[in-house]
Amino acid sequence: MSNIIFGPIPSRRFGKSLGIDLSPGKKQCNFDCLYCELDPAKTMAGQEEVLSVEEIVSAVKQGLQEHRDIDVLTITANGEPTLYPYLSKLIDEINKIKGSTKVLILSNASTIDDPKVQEALLKLDEVKLSLDCATQKCLKKLDRSHSGIDVEKIKAGMLAFKEKYKGLLIVEILIVKGLNDSQEEIAKLNDYLLKLRPTRIDIGTIDRPPAFDVKPVSYEELLQISHHFDASLPVYIASRKKAEAKPSSYSEDEILETLSKRPLTQEDIEVLFDEESQKRFKKLLEKAEIGLVETNGVKFYKKA
Numbered sequence: 001m002s003n004i005i006f007g008p009i010p011s012r013r014f015g016k017s018l019g020i021d022l023s024p025g026k027k028q029c030n031f032d033c034l035y036c037e038l039d040p041a042k043t044m045a046g047q048e049e050v051l052s053v054e055e056i057v058s059a060v061k062q063g064l065q066e067h068r069d070i071d072v073l074t075i076t077a078n079g080e081p082t083l084y085p086y087l088s089k090l091i092d093e094i095n096k097i098k099g100s101t102k103v104l105i106l107s108n109a110s111t112i113d114d115p116k117v118q119e120a121l122l123k124l125d126e127v128k129l130s131l132d133c134a135t136q137k138c139l140k141k142l143d144r145s146h147s148g149i150d151v152e153k154i155k156a157g158m159l160a161f162k163e164k165y166k167g168l169l170i171v172e173i174l175i176v177k178g179l180n181d182s183q184e185e186i187a188k189l190n191d192y193l194l195k196l197r198p199t200r201i202d203i204g205t206i207d208r209p210p211a212f213d214v215k216p217v218s219y220e221e222l223l224q225i226s227h228h229f230d231a232s233l234p235v236y237i238a239s240r241k242k243a244e245a246k247p248s249s250y251s252e253d254e255i256l257e258t259l260s261k262r263p264l265t266q267e268d269i270e271v272l273f274d275e276e277s278q279k280r281f282k283k284l285l286e287k288a289e290i291g292l293v294e295t296n297g298v299k300f301y302k303k304a
Ligand code: SF4
Pocket: 029, 030, 031, 032, 033, 035, 036, 037, 038, 078, 079, 080, 108
């Protein structure tokens, strides 16, 4: 089935990716997020339309033959890929044919407390789990989760998974105006992420038109929100809204002050600082008042 494979899609965060859709026929998800780009649909606990492992593996083989220069195979779905009932077997088969290509899954984390899902995901090079909310009230309202899904179980499941996992664990938080952008919610997420210590935390907002009338936050608001996370957490602002932001003038002190609150990427620097400020930034880098750290291929500048 040719619609199982999509892309390649170039991504700053993950490299050149070839997508594997485990639910090409229809949306099959245990969430019905207000920001979902797919049409709203009834939530489900497990897939109703199920592809065979053979069908998927043969599509992946063909995709790998056609695209020999990709960095990562990304397991995803029109919905939640961990609802696929043969996930562990499928990952074993993909690992046999992937060669040096990495394999990543994009999951909403709802099933991460299930030992079977953990066992399957442990075999992947990279795992990205979404965590928009630290409280059940927020999860119900924003992600409109299927009954029985409990945010405390998700958080405990992520901690148990992290204990065993050797690959790259990325947590993604999608911020929606008026829904999970309050200081209280962010403070709770921060407390939890300090315990989890994932490889990277990507915060973003709505970039494409969603199914419901919900609003994104601006790049400046995302930056403000990123300041509420502990400076030791590797927070990366992953949003197309960056392109809309206007660069401003920063003095040397302001540059250092900004970097002490939050390490920034080269991309952030180009978005935030005007030409003169970027020269000041370079000078501070030469004087070693600013240092460079690398986390999973993303370089962050921080105050030395
Ligand atoms: S988890 Fe993903 S696919 Fe499912 S409703 Fe939310 S955004 Fe849509």
